Amino acid sequence: MRIITTTFTSILLLFLFNNSFAQLSPYDAAKAIGRGINMGNTLDAPKYEGEWAPKAEEYYFDAYKEAGFQSVRIPITWDVRVSKTAPYEVDPEFMDRVEQVVDWGLERDLIVIMNCHHDDWLKDDYSEANIARFEAIWTQISDRFHTKSDSLLFEALNEPHGLTIAQAADANQRALDIIRIKNPTRNVIIGGNGWTAIKDLLTMPIPKNDDHLIGYFHTYDPWDFSSAEVMKTWGTTSEKNYISGEFQKAKDWSIQNRIPVIISEFGAVHDTDYNSRMRHYAHYVEESLSRGISFMAWDDGGWYEIYQRGAKKWHETKDILIYNTNKTPTNLIVTMNPDSTVMMEWENRNTSDAKLRIERKLHDEFEIIDEIDPTSTSYNDVLVEPGDIYQYRISQIVDEKLIISYPQKVDLKQYVREPYGGTSITIPGILEAENFDKGGQNFTYYDNEAENQGGAYREEGVDIEERKDGGFHVGYLEVDEWMEYSVNVAKAGNYTFTTLVAAQEKGGKFQLSASKSNLKTSVDIPSTNSWENTTEVNADIYLEEGEQILRITILKTPAFNIDKLVFAEKVDIPTSLEDELSNVQALIYPNPFSSSFTLRFSEDTDHGKSIEIYNVVGNVVSVEQVKGAQATITLEQVPEGVYFVKYQSNGRDYVKKIIKK
Known part of the structure; x- marks a missing residue:
């Protein structure tokens, strides 16, 4: 009887012990992930830790916690640390090392995710022997970590590219069946096949009868930008809308299947255009927050580095990941004025009466240089020196919380304005659209693409095409693109300018503005049913005498082509x-x-x-x-x-x- 009682008590205690930590529901766990980061290229290096990035150190996790991150994903590659034959034992020293690193995160109350990461041997050959090896790995993980708190989450398999939808689903199910033996209520993260993009999540078969699942997806869209495969800018309305649409698909999947979803990898390499990269990170953060999707940015200690492990410093992206919200100022544009001062322009998104704080960075850290009215949408910084590189951002205290916009950079080194052809355009006279000033992107012109899509006349990003009747025109025009021209106005007065334009559809519009008078005139574009055949559109503008800058800004599409603007003095009709x-x-x-x-x-x-x-x-x-x-x-x-x-x-x-x- 005593034996029976003791045995029953032991079984009961074991059951209670195994379940004492597993209290987080999938939705609670997904929410707790919050703003997270990956410790990539570390335990997931294929041969040994330190092969791709510095070895894991305990102080990394102090840095993660102090920065404000709520979770850490620890990718792990098991292949060379596991025997090739049954019973497929994991190297005990490696398993000890994995547990040590996992505990560093758990001891600091971080949500920790561990997985099978670059185990391509399984993805390249989904054979019975490899399946048995995969199952053995998860058996040993499950046995070793089943007493850990529910702040530890398991991810069945990272990016199973090479597997079919059915094979990836089978791998998920096999891992789950093993995990549930000793971790019946631990939350497990699963994804689709391929690169676990959103489209793969949508086609993923969902394991049945499991109430502790979280879906995940990765996206680096658009890949040609985020990987620097093509040197281009990013951040147009259409580009942002595409990302927004993809996030909405993930949210819809989550609602339909009653499974929370997270994005556990995203980012852009440092070789991309800096200002575009900042916009890219910010948009991903905002789309995640607006849909209640927790995120974990990819940090590999290299191309996608966020935390500088050796220097114990953070890149600017950290503050975007921690402090950017849907209430921060957005559409921040920083340009250099013709007088070598810096102009900031932005849109506000909250009604707080707290001051906007203008922050500037020249060397190591951002400094607050001014506090301005919360309704302001522009700021002119006159305390700058040509030859330096400045970064700007806007911070604010809203509801007792610090929020910070993404930063934008202006490089004063490259900004030496020069009229195309060497001399200013004389007015009255002819302004050829393709002859905008030399100087560079965000200074003498702004184009959404880094390359000249027309491929003619000049190598800058403005899109110029050769005309069939001779000469050139500027085309592929998109909203917010602009070009500037140094002009010399013979005398102050009203001028009529005749613009030669071509358009397949009507409805486009551009604005002509003058720096000296600060006056603007808009021009509506009619249809010519052709990209070549031009028509004349007349408008008037008052110009001051002397040297100044004229800017053409695209206000509306459909797209149109601009050939030239012809300026003539506007003369009142005389009586004789x-x-x-x-x-x-x-x-x-x-x-x-x-x-x-x-x-x-x-x-x-x-x-x-x-x-x-x-x-x-x-x-x-x-x-x-x-x-x-x-x-x-x-x-x-x-x-x-x-x-x-x-x-x-x-x-x-x-x-x-x-x-x-």
Whole structure:
């Protein structure tokens, strides 16, 4: 009887001991993962720890905790640490090492995930022998770690590329069957086949009769950007919307299957465009938070490094992962003004009355340089020096919590503005769209793609195509792209500018702004049913006299092409020819004309001896001599259309538009 009682008591105590820690539901566990990080390329190096990245140290976990991370994923590759024949014993020293590293995380109240990571021997050959070896590994993991707290989660298999959907599901089920023997309520993380992308999650067969599952997915979309396979920028509205749509698919799957989901890998390599990479991390964080999906950024101690293990320092991405939210300022743009000051612009997303703190980094750390009104959407930093590289971000205390926007960088070293061709464009005159100033991205132009998609004329990122009728135009235009031009305005006044544009569809719009007067004019684009055939669109703008910068900014699509802008003084309609001559240096009449027109100068005008007449593509169609104050110009040989007369008056060049009908 005593034996029976003792045996029963032992069984009861064993049952209670095995289940005393497993209290977290899958939803509680997924929520507890929160903002997490990977300790990659460490225990998952294929041959030995330290092969790919520095060995794990206990202080890493202090750093993770102090930074504000809530979870750590510890990828583990078992292959060379496990015998090749039955009973497939794991090297005891390696198992001790794994437990030591796992305990470092658990002792600091972090959620810890351990897995089978780069075990490609199974993924490349899903044979009976390899399946038995896989099962033996999970048997030993399950036995060794079954007494750990429920803050330890198991991940069955990382990225089973090479396995079919059925094989990946079979591997998940086999691992689960073994885990459940001694870990009946431990939360287990499972994913689809392939690279465990969101599309793989959606097709994953779900194990039945298991109430302690969490789904996972990885995404580095778009891969050509995040891997630096193609040097490009990232962050357009369409690019962000694509990522948002993918996250929504994962959330919908979670709701439909009543299984929480996490993203346990994402990131971008350091070789990508810095500003784009910051936007990329921030958007992933915001999409995760907005859908209640916990995240774990990939940190491999190398290309995707977040924590600098040797230096015990963090890269800027850490603050995005910890402090970025859906309430931080967004769409942050940092540019250099023509006067070498720095302009910040952004959008606000909360109604807090707390001051916005402008932070700047020149060397090691960000410093608060100013505090401004919370409704502000721009800031001009005048305390900068050409030749330095600055980073900017915006922080705020909202509901007693610190939130920080993603940073953006401006490199003053590369910003030396130079007019294309060496001299400023004269106004009145012709501004060719492709002749924007030299200087670089975010300074003299901004284009969403790093490459010239048109492949013509220049190597900068602005998309330029060669025209069939000669010359070039700027195309592939997208919202928020812009180009700047150094111009020299002959005198202050109102100017009419005629833009030659081509578009398959109407509805596009651009804005012309002038730095000296700070005035803006928008131009609506009609359809020409062609990318080549242009039409003229007229608008007016007031320009101050002298050197200044004109900027063309794309406001709306559908896309359109810009060939050139032709500027002419806007002249009020006079009551008589003498009245008109009193206001201008020269008079052209009749305009429109049929075969000839008269060019008349005022008596006190020192005019040039010849005039040039251009067609709308900038080709000279006639050069005429002027001997006195008046000349009649015959243009019978040219077809009907718009032309431009270039003449001199008192040492300055002027351009007037004429129309032949």
